[in-house]
Amino acid sequence: MTHMRTRGIRIGLGLFVAALVSAMLLLLLNTYGFSRDLHTMLNEYNIQPEQVKVVADIDSRTQLAVYDNYATEGLSLAFAKQKRWSSELRLTGGSLYDDPSERVNTRISALKWSDTDYNTILYGKIHDPDITQLRVSYDTASASTPIEANIAPLANEDRLWYVILTEPLTEVKLNMVGLNEAGGTIYTYGDAEI
Numbered sequence: 691m692t693h694m695r696t697r698g699i700r701i702g703l704g705l706f707v708a709a710l711v712s713a714m715l716l717l718l719l720n721t722y723g724f725s726r727d728l729h730t731m732l733n734e735y736n737i738q739p740e741q742v743k744v745v746a747d748i749d750s751r752t753q754l755a756v757y758d759n760y761a762t763e764g765l766s767l768a769f770a771k772q773k774r775w776s777s778e779l780r781l782t783g784g785s786l787y788d789d790p791s792e793r794v795n796t797r798i799s800a801l802k803w804s805d806t807d808y809n810t811i812l813y814g815k816i817h818d819p820d821i822t823q824l825r826v827s828y829d830t831a832s833a834s835t836p837i838e839a840n841i842a843p844l845a846n847e848d849r850l851w852y853v854i855l856t857e858p859l860t861e862v863k864l865n866m867v868g869l870n871e872a873g874g875t876i877y878t879y880g881d882a883e884i
Contacts (some may be wrong), residue, residue: 728753728770731779737768744842748809748854756813756850759785765850767799767811786814793818793877794851798862812864813852816841821868821877824851828862836867 729739737757743765744756751772759766764785771778786797795814802808812826824839839851868877 728755728779731770731777732757732768735768735779735781743844744850744852746840746852746854748856752809754809754811754852754854756852764788765797765813765815767801767813769801769809771803788815790817793821794824794866794868794879796864796866796879798864800858802858808856808858810855810858811852812839812855813850815844816849816851816868817847818868818877819847820870822871823869823873825867825869826851826853827865827880828855 728745729742732738732742732755737755741758741760742755743758744754746754746756748754748769753770755768755770756765757768758764762785764787766785767782769780769782771780780801782799782801784797784799786795788795794816796812797814798810798812800808800810812828816824822841824841825836826839827836837853839853842850842852844850863880865880866878867875870876
């Protein structure tokens with residue numbers, strides 16, 4: 691009887707250890723997932739590291755990559771999302787038509803991950819070297835507050851500007867104000883001063 695009891699304790703202890711190791715393994719996989727890094731995912735779409743101009747974090751699990759799209763000869767967007775058990779990369783499909791004669795070029799691109807998870811990117815190129823800041827306002831049903839655009843250097847004196855939104859935009863009335871180093875307004879676009 692003692693032998694059976696000892697054997698039962700050993701089996702129970704073995705099952706407990708196996709369950710504990712399995713739980714730790716699942717926790718580790720849940721934390722790190724089977725994720726791939728951004729450049730590996732981009733490489734699967736033949737987007738090479740030298741094509742990538744800007745990488746920005748949208749949140750702790752989502753990144754934006756702006757890259758030279760050789761097929762369209764413009765700047766395009768890719769979104770990478772680290773999910774619980776995998777990683778996903780989505781390309782937006784369109785690209786920025788760049789007119790160097792314009793001081794600031796603009797494009798709006800959006801991606802819907804689910805019914806409640808959106809990423810909308812307002813972006814473009816700044817060709818005027820005197821514009822050092824860009825404030826962007828978009829007006830949907832109610833007036834939005836101006837947002838300071840992120841600005842990143844590109845080739846030559848051109849710079850990329852972008853604003854990341856986490857909401858869908860169905861109607862957009864875009865207003866932009868470009869400021870010089872001294873903070874003076876030197877460029878406006880749209881209907882209203884912001």
